[in-house]
Amino acid sequence: MTHPAGGVAPVSTRVMNLATFLTQAARRDPEGIGLVMGGARWSWAEFEARTDALAAALQDRFGLRKGDRVMCQSQNCMEMMQAMFAVWRAGGVWVPANFRQMPEEVTYLTQASGARFLICNAGFPGHAAACRAGCPELEVVLAIGAADFGASVQDVTAEFMGRRPQVAAVERDDPCWFFFTSGTTGRPKASVLTHGQMAFVVTNHLADLMPGLTGDDASLVVAPLSHGAGVHQLTQVARGVKTVLMPSEKFDVATVWELVREWRVSTMFTVPTILKLLAEDPSTADADTGSLRYVIYAGAPMYRVDQQKALAVFGKVLVQYFGLGECTGNITVLPARLHQAEDGPEARIGTCGHARTGIEIQVQDEEGREVAPGQTGEICVIGPAVFAGYYDNPGANAKAFRDGWFRTGDLGHMDEAGFLYITGRQSDMFISGGSNVYPREIEEKILTHPAISEVAVLGMPDPLWGEIGWAVCVPVAGATVGEADLAEWLDGKVSRYKMPKRFLIWEALPKSAYGKITKKMIREELEARGLIA
Structure with missing residues (x-):
């Protein structure tokens, strides 16, 4: 079969179900520790078995069909990661909310995504009640922990332990994750991430941000798994890297350093505000940070003075990337070797790095024309990491894309060597x-x-x-x-x-x-x- 223009049409667009990353890790190192939280430990084999059990229950008891959206309202916990892989394995679409959002906000996300399922931590009964009352399409509510608003994920997992689900066959463009924008300029929009896109993102993260990870590494989660930290942890699973969760939702710097020491943590995903706290906290002075290889920060530009403080404390382990949820973090990278503490021509002060592997960046004017180096314009990107569009929002899609380029809404300029400098949001100017x-x-x-x-x-x-x-x-x-x-x-x-x-x-x-x-x-x-x- 050929296209009219003479190109060869793909015989198949079938891709790997993302949940297979977990299966592969469990096969390679079944008895190795995969997930840690407080005193709890799951081996990779146990993580895989629990995921299988929950996926089987979602299909056989609760009737999850391929493409069903599953909203999740929970603080970071082991069952949240289990549920993410189980939803993918069963063919569903993962729709996580930030646990700090109010009941009415999560109700809106549930409505906007058309979710039929809600997995809600037992600590948020008000959220579950609000979603039940405001979302007529919602049919199934499960609880993480004991709650009176739904069956317990833990109980359902125990009941179905040993059962294998039918692993959903997926195409490259099948949705796997609705990644809600933060809504800083309006109501959040659901960015549709797909199985094929996310496989590229995982590969790209490992290549550009954390080359050389192995099962000997450990990753500490200090940000909500609902967004960038969740993507980061998916990459860790792909390499059999153990994930260490903070023992509670409270962020405590001294606890961070205790876990880094205990587990010889080598990777962390942070945002600039967290990295600033880590660098400036008194407990950091006595911390054992020698195991850290990659301290990754993203989500917002980091001011130069804060960057210099962090470099002075941690050394050459900082990795910056720039990328919106719509591009799943894949726009630029400033690797550790290009971070300079001292000002000077080699420091490229203010840059967020160069283009990620497989990504093209243009700085464009209002007409969509590329501007000259040094000139300010809108940062636009193309590449396999760009999302499939906003769910059920043709107006937003029309504004977000121009001639195939995704318009980030960020302003900046590029130098002659291809390093990008963010000036700010269009809405901030x-x-x-x-x-x-x-x-x-x-x-x-x-x-x-x-x-x-x-x-x-x-x-x-x-x-x-x-x-x-x-x-x-x-x-x-x-x-x-x-x-x-x-x-x-x-x-x-x-x-x-x-x-x-x-x-x-x-x-x-x-x-x-x-x-x-x-x-x-x-x-x-x-x-x-x-x-x-």
């Missing part, structure tokens, strides 16, 4: 007196003040200039700094039109469920404080 102002540049300057720990610069309406900047600043613990001090200190470091007209001093900045500082939440807080209408 403001125009003051006819000139474009990119908040990130100003934030970087403010953060070099020794008394400032965090900052966010926003554009606010102004009758004379159109928009002006406000800087919301958080001092270092114990430090005192005033608006006049910051204005005087910043004078001469940025152009006059970029100078914030107000400096607000807060005790903390609001953050999203993923630890990101979002301008949307800061605006909401400004409104709540009566500072803007």
Whole structure:
């Protein structure tokens, strides 16, 4: 069979079911430790058997059909990882929510995804009740732990132990994961990730972020498995790397270092706010970090001053990547060898790295034309890691793609060598007196003040200039700094039109469920404080 143009049509688009990664790990090292949480240990063989049992129950007792969406509301736990692989094995689509979201938010996600199944941790009865009441398509609710709103995953697993499911046959473009965007500029959208796409992402993560992983490595999870950390752990399973979960949902730096020491942890996935906490916590001074090989951070750009602190503490083990959920992290990588603590021409200060393997990046103007090196435009990408589109949202898809390129909504520029520099989100840029102002540049300057720990610069309406900047600043613990001090200190470091007209001093900045500082939440807080209408 050939296409009209003469190309050969694929004989098959069948691909491996992602759950097979677990089966392969269990075959290679059945008695090796695969999953750890507190005092609990699962060998790879036990992990595989539990996954088989739950997948069989989903098919045979609860009637899961290929393509059914399965919402999950749970903090990190062993059963959450078991459920992810069981859903894939049975042919379902994994739809995880961040456990910190409110019942009405998870209800919306359940509605938007058309989920027929809900797996809900016993600690969230209000979420289960809200989803039952607000989602008529929801038919099956299972509980992780003992709860009165559904059968227990643990009990169902025990009942079906030893049973094998019918492993779902999947095509390259069959959905496997609805990866909800964080909703920083609107309601979350479901990015459709597929089995074929995710197989590429796993391979790419292992090649670009963590080359050379083996079963001797160990990975510590310090972020919610619902998003980037879940993708990271999938890559660990693919290489038989044991996964160590924090013993509770509370993030405690001293506990992190105890687990790193005990399990000789070699990889961690973090976001810049967590990496900043790890670098600055007093317990870090005495920590045994010698086993760390790859400390990966993503999810938001990291300010230079924070990057330098982390490099001073951990050495050349930091790996940065840039990539939205729609590209599953696969846009750029700045490997450990290219992280430089000292400023200078070799440091490429501010870059988020070069293109990931198999990914092409263009910085484009408003018409979709590639701009010259050094010029600012929208970062656009193509490649096998780009998602299949937003679920049931043709309007969003039309805006997100242009001539086959995915439009990230991030602004930046590229240098002659292909290194990318993020200026900020399109929605963050403001125009003051006819000139474009990119908040990130100003934030970087403010953060070099020794008394400032965090900052966010926003554009606010102004009758004379159109928009002006406000800087919301958080001092270092114990430090005192005033608006006049910051204005005087910043004078001469940025152009006059970029100078914030107000400096607000807060005790903390609001953050999203993923630890990101979002301008949307800061605006909401400004409104709540009566500072803007």
